[in-house]
Amino acid sequence: MTTWTPAGRKRPAGGPARRFAAPAVLALCGLSSACGSAWAQGDAEAGEAVFIAANCQSCHTDYANDGALLAGGRALKTPFGTFYSPNITPDPKTGIGNWSDEDFRRALIHGRAPDGARYYPVFPYTSYSGMTDQDVADLKAYIFSLPPVEKANRPHDLKWPFSWRWVMAPWQWLFFHPERFAPDPERDDLVNRGAYLVDTLGHCGECHTPRNRFGVLKDDMHLAGQEEGPEGGIVPNITPDPETGIGNWSDNDITWLLITGFLPDGDNVQGGMGEVVEHSTSRLTDTDRQAIAAYLNSLPPIVHQVGPPRETGDTDTGGGGDEFDY
């Protein structure tokens, strides 16, 4: 028997060496013109928490075919075609083992490959671009501490014109404006942490926010759900609208789902969200789950019915029709 409250995973505070690393780098930079930017020192242990919150493994591991951790090849069907995730193990030949810290940072924050190619936003750099430098450095340290796996990448199978990668240049120019996450002074720390977890690391909006025909998330429909989710699934409205969203859910209902995968009516989530619970949210700290709930419940409710309306008199299933249609 297990208890459902996982042992709190504490972010290491960092020893004195780490705490003073950044100022030391800054000091050296002041003396040397060769120094480009003050690069945060990565801490693999802290990086594991970032890795879990950012749920890298769900997409970069081909679980359906017993693929090795982070070796890529997982198919992701979208309205734009089928993407196959790349190998991000530290294998130098087929993975990202040759990447510099700056290569890694540029991929996550600017959506650019080391050779300058622009990534499709199926890789959610549109969310990750808000990451703190420390989290980026820690994440790289953690991923580089994992076993390298030699496995060549499979090319994507996309519909025209998305099959032309160069279209990503105007796309990024028009639609992608990297913005670092900044805590809102109007909100308390818990809600700010929740915003960082939901919008930056957890990249929840990449599935829960509808896109326009250019594949750009609709800002005014933030987390309001969509019927054309990845793998063709219906993705529910998770804004606190009581009728079409999760407005009837308590913070406890949200954290319970994030731990166990159970909806308030006793059914369980499956598909993409099942993976998110398994690989990510069930492994977060209690505080982080509470932060997510606090943030979601602080959002402006958006009336947006996704899928069939739920039955009258049904328990709160949160905008998803009948959950039990076996």
Place this chain on the structure above:
Amino acid sequence: MFVLGRRTAGAVIAGAVMMAGLSVAGAADEPANIIKYRQNVMKANGGHISAIAAIAKGDVSFMDQAEDHARAMAATAGDILPLFPEGSDTGADHRSLPAIWTDWAGFEKAAKAYEDAMPALVEAAASGDRAALGGALRDVGQACKGCHDDFREDK
């Protein structure tokens, strides 16, 4: 010579008769009615699960009732397989996947895992320990998921 004990033989025959009876009952009912019936049985389980969850989360303090819900689930856990007779996939909206019938052994195994998770749930519910109850319910959830992932269509 290979001789079955009288008791064993009796049990085998009784089992065969019961199974035949089940499949006859299943075959005689309208598929649409079977689908609705099994959806209601699942809803009932969902109701018990949410009730236990509310107790485990601390939303309500009806710990003395947790065992009743757990026992209700345990008592009906073995009823799941006969809810899916061959041919019960038409006549009403449902999300049962054909894999149920093409991989009956796998389906049986997944249903068994759910049944096997029950004693721990009942025990945790009787213990009155909230964390233990939540943990046992979470394990039940893994069993639900184990079956739903492969045998129920994603929405």
